[in-house]
Amino acid sequence: MRQYNFYTYILTNYTKKVLYTGVTNDLDRRLYEHYFGKDNVNSFTAKYKCFYLVWYERHQYVNHAIEREKEIKGWLRAKKISLIKQENPGWRFLNSDIMDWPPVFTG
Structure with a gap:
């Protein structure tokens, strides 16, 4: 039987004042997207710079x-x-436990 991976995660910003909870099937890709604002530059995580994985x-x-x-x-x-x-x-x-951190933009 095939093993699937889905993740529930919590991000914070550098000052640890803001928390963001999300879900994904590819944690390293999702961290990359949060870091570079791939979803929307006006998103919650972009606005508050929430791209540090803490859980x-x-x-x-x-x-x-x-x-x-x-x-x-x-x-x-x-x-x-x-x-x-x-x-x-x-x-x-925990970002560096999941991927190379900080990520390099691959455009």
């Missing part, structure tokens, strides 16, 4: 990843911070 989890099924994203988006900030601290107590930026 993620893998799911086999896309519906599980989406359900988890919706669950986390419904939480208060304090609960999101608690989730991040459980896995990443130092709030280390």
Whole structure:
């Protein structure tokens, strides 16, 4: 049986004042898109420079990843911070664990 990978993730900005929760099937591509504003230069992540990965989890099924994203988006900030601290107590930026960081624009 084929193994699928879907990710629910949380990004922050350099000052760690803003949190963004998302879902993707390709985490390194999605981090690249956030970093270079590929979706929209007026998007939330572009506006607040949220491209530092601080938490993620893998799911086999896309519906599980989406359900988890919706669950986390419904939480208060304090609960999101608690989730991040459980896995990443130092709030280390995890981008370089996933891909070469910072990414190089490939146009």
